[in-house]
Amino acid sequence: MLSLRGLTKHYGDLAAVAGIDLDVPPGTVLGLLGPNGSGKSTALNMIMGFVRPTAGSVSINGHDLRRSRQAALASVGGLVEGSAFYPYLSGRRNLEMLAQLRGLPMRRVDEVIELVSMGRASRRDFGGYSQGMRQRVGVAAALLHQPSLIVLDEPTSGLDPAGTREMRDLLPALAAEGTTVVLASHLLSEVQQVCERVAIMQAGAIIASGDVESLLSRTGRWRVRVRADELEAASQALRALPRTGAVDREDRDLLVETTADGAELNRALVAAGVIASELEPVLPTLEAVFMELTGNGEIR
């Protein structure tokens, strides 16, 4: 369980994080979204104990980070703003050192290396790794001590498609075992696939948070794509329907903002003498919600 209360970080006059409140229950995958400079990384850095809050508190599994720092951070693993290891040591040796420092058996290193599919490459020097390989070592380090809270900042950055898919499969699997995951990513489709809950930040504040489904239904626009030969007549017929908003033309189709169902739309089109060859619901996306809430991802 992660709990943030009034978490604030000031750099001079700039409020990088401006008093955010957030609760992430155990076994939840939370997506933390926001434009560049919205305060995501600063918030994650404070959760990881790297950056001291100006005000407010971070509580991890009931341990206040300021008062019981060691107990709070013992169950946290993370990869925030890139993986950091000694370039002249192999990926494996870097992980072995962390395992030694945590008092873990060496077989745990083998397990995480297998989990992130590093194989024999783990024996090469970290300095010679590609971005994707570095990310894999970083994720392996985050998972090494089987933490109950994992904080990941753009974990698929630099990963190949197979690695991205593995990561996408890994996070829900971890959550199913009771691990809480906080995932910051700019890949909104990825967040929509993986996360149950999201929090959207802008200018240091959380401007929306909740279940992905409820966020989509609360702010997302439900639209239907209509393909017909007589688009002008179809457009007039659909505009006349109740519970219908904008009707926009897109190539040979109409995009109709409506909560009416397909049968209702079809009936109106037939009554207007229009034969529709296709009616397709266009589901709201997290990207659309994000753009709407943040004013097209504007940096403030």
Added chain:
Amino acid sequence: MTTSILIEVEKIVRRRLNQIILAVMLGLLVVMYVLLWLASDVVAEAGGDPDQVAGLRSALFLEETVPFAMLLLYFFGFVGGVVAIGASVGSEYSWNTIRTLASVEPRRERILLAKLIALWGTIVVSLVVGLIVALATSTVLTVVDGQFDLSFIDGDYVRESGYSFLRLLVGTAPYFGLAFLLGTAGRSATAGIALALGVAFLEGIVSGFMVLAGGWLGDLPRYMLDQNGDALALAGGGPFDAIVGAGTPLGEAIDSPSVWHATSVLLVWTTLFLAGTFWAIRRQDLEYQGG
């Protein structure tokens, strides 16, 4: 803590930069011995002052070489140690590995303590190796000169050599502490190395002017690093007057501090630098530095 220290030692030993520093230090030691040996030959052949030649050679031969070896180790060890410490501490920031360490050990002062013990331990071992190389080189030169004789080795010789080594450690300690502080507070190897070396070299010049100015200003260098470091480096004796500028107005003006005074002052500075380092790391925000 033992695990942390051993891991720090491994990081130091396996780093190529540190291996190069040690190799250069040992190489320079041998080169200095050989160069002075050749120089003494040249001076002798040119009909130079026999006392001067004898003094120069005696510093190279086994019986009286310890003060000379310590002086060389003081300079090379000081530069090498500052570079090794500054690079070791600063790189943790430039590689962001300080964040990785901090995520494993939330008590940051323990990270620093392990690093401090490992670095100082490695430097002490390196200085011992340097001393052994110097003595070995001196032995070769003594044998070549046909004067090989170990009868001078007695309790006093061993004891004085031990004291010399302790003075070497105390003399270099504040500079190592300063590199530690600046590397940590400046969050970079450049800050640790350049500023610590800069302070070391500039302080000598500045304190020289202060001494020449006289009065209370002239007394201040007695409580700074340079004069006290020199006092310890030269406490073993040897033909090294030129180093403190003997015969020059500055040399005449310096009232060299006693060994105890120098030791006390340098240890106080070392403690202050280390306390500052621990204070700095506790208060720091460990932001990502790119890379």
